[in-house]
Amino acid sequence: MADVINVSYDTQIPNNVNLSSDRKVLKALEKWHPGYLDWWNRLIPRNLQQSMVYLRTAVSVDPKGWAKFDYLKMPDYRWGILLAPRLEGRTIPCGEHKGQPAWQEVPGEYRNLLKRLIVIQGDTEPGSVEQQRFLGLTAPSLYDMRNLFQVNVEEGRHLWAMVYLLQKYFGKDGREEADDLLRRSSGSDEAPRMLGAFNQETPDWLSFFMFTYFTDRDGKMQLESLAQSGFDPLSRTCRFMLTEEAHHMFVGETGVGRIIQATVDAMTRAGLTDASDINKVRDLSVIDLPTIQKKLSLHYTLSLDLFGQEISTNAANAFNAGIKGRYMESRIEDDHLLKDSTYKVLDFENNQTVEREVSALKAINMRLRDDYVKDAEGGIGRWNKIINKAGIDFELKLPHQAFNRKIGAFAHKPIDPEGQLLSSEAYSAGLSDWLPTTSDGDFIESLMQPCYEPGQYARWIAPPRVGIDNKPGDFEYVKLHMA
Ligand code: BYC
Ligand code: FE
Ligand code: FE
Numbered sequence: 001m002a003d004v005i006n007v008s009y010d011t012q013i014p015n016n017v018n019l020s021s022d023r024k025v026l027k028a029l030e031k032w033h034p035g036y037l038d039w040w041n042r043l044i045p046r047n048l049q050q051s052m053v054y055l056r057t058a059v060s061v062d063p064k065g066w067a068k069f070d071y072l073k074m075p076d077y078r079w080g081i082l083l084a085p086r087l088e089g090r091t092i093p094c095g096e097h098k099g100q101p102a103w104q105e106v107p108g109e110y111r112n113l114l115k116r117l118i119v120i121q122g123d124t125e126p127g128s129v130e131q132q133r134f135l136g137l138t139a140p141s142l143y144d145m146r147n148l149f150q151v152n153v154e155e156g157r158h159l160w161a162m163v164y165l166l167q168k169y170f171g172k173d174g175r176e177e178a179d180d181l182l183r184r185s186s187g188s189d190e191a192p193r194m195l196g197a198f199n200q201e202t203p204d205w206l207s208f209f210m211f212t213y214f215t216d217r218d219g220k221m222q223l224e225s226l227a228q229s230g231f232d233p234l235s236r237t238c239r240f241m242l243t244e245e246a247h248h249m250f251v252g253e254t255g256v257g258r259i260i261q262a263t264v265d266a267m268t269r270a271g272l273t274d275a276s277d278i279n280k281v282r283d284l285s286v287i288d289l290p291t292i293q294k295k296l297s298l299h300y301t302l303s304l305d306l307f308g309q310e311i312s313t314n315a316a317n318a319f320n321a322g323i324k325g326r327y328m329e330s331r332i333e334d335d336h337l338l339k340d341s342t343y344k345v346l347d348f349e350n351n352q353t354v355e356r357e358v359s360a361l362k363a364i365n366m367r368l369r370d371d372y373v374k375d376a377e378g379g380i381g382r383w384n385k386i387i388n389k390a391g392i393d394f395e396l397k398l399p400h401q402a403f404n405r406k407i408g409a410f411a412h413k414p415i416d417p418e419g420q421l422l423s424s425e426a427y428s429a430g431l432s433d434w435l436p437t438t439s440d441g442d443f444i445e446s447l448m449q450p451c452y453e454p455g456q457y458a459r460w461i462a463p464p465r466v467g468i469d470n471k472p473g474d475f476e477y478v479k480l481h482m483a
Contacts, residue, residue, distance in 0.1 A: 213252030228325025
């Protein structure tokens, strides 16, 4: 049967996986659906749910035109199940089954390994929406509010994507896992989200933009490696999710860039050139550059933790099984088995950070993290250009990978942003210079006043260069429902 490119609407759940003739899975999804809607409706504040938002909805998996823009209320968003088209003759790209036909059903021996990865992936998606649930109330513009909600509904769809895999391929325990994805919640004491970064607060819009820049980028890298999976339905799902992911990182990069722009513009108008004179800059109602650096360091290091241990048997097993590949696996020129090759990992030995050559198989997480760091560096350079252009002497930097870590070789070590091991006293004393403090948070929060006039922007953020879907500057991206 030919692959379906366009979404079919003959069931409640838009899909291109022929759900209407897959009664068992359709029934399971229909049973799960009300719980999902209930989760969504309880999450986002009511008057925002009633507002008309100019959103894109995926209506096809054709790269040339997969999305349609229109006004709708978020609860009416059509969360669909979309898999990228099957690639003719696709084979398992790596590990001991390399070259065999990709699996269309779950390989029994890897069932638990596969299920665990799908559950972890699925757990992050609703976690992020929970973290961002109140930001609409302080949106700096309708444009930004719309982008927030676009990211939110798509993360909701990513949850659907993983729930579909669990319900279609993992029987009864898949259905239980799907229910648990709605039971856990970000920051909860009894049932928190699985990975640390998804239990942190996203208290303000600077955090939101840093999160979408750094943490959604972990999402991109993990999805890229799952898109290499020998389990074809997972690969196809992740390939389509990546289409949506690009916008999330765009929101993050341009959001931070626009905050920096507003800061340097305000400094220039006031004749300030010293970025370290925090109070004078804050008096202008913009966010000072050192505080932006602290937020950057926080979100970057939280995201590094999402790559797991530098040396990992789990990761070696997943690669060897062909369940998870490397970033751009098919473009790497080696044997894709890694039995005899080595890779350099960062480690901590004799109280120093060192590079150590280990089995490449065990270093799969480290390699993905290295690819992530390279990918993340690009935007930092572009942010620094905005600062340079304004003639201000300040440079944003990624801190050393050993700083502020909770997972891996550097977990809980008193290492500063330059990678130097300190005494625990010196480390504690330095923290307020390196990571956001309560008073930094209070200051940012004081700026978080909603700005809901079409075409208007809060003072601390510059307008975007172009609109969404080529809309003009004063376009009303959200028609607010005033309760
Ligand atoms: N927090 O051998 P290791 C996204 C555990 S983001 C808590 O390194 P592995 C998104 C680990 O589970 C992408 N625990 O493990 C972004 C293991 O426990 P067990 C999400 C952690 O499996 C923004 C033990 O420590 N997707 O999509 O190689 C918005 C040993 O560790 C953590 C994925 O992550 C942690 N940070 O690596 C919305 C893809 N790290 O099993 C969405 C799926 C490690 O010994 N996940 N542990 O009890 C994976 O591929 C891997 O599970 C990990 C961990 C990379 C996360
Ligand atoms: Fe996602
Ligand atoms: Fe995302």
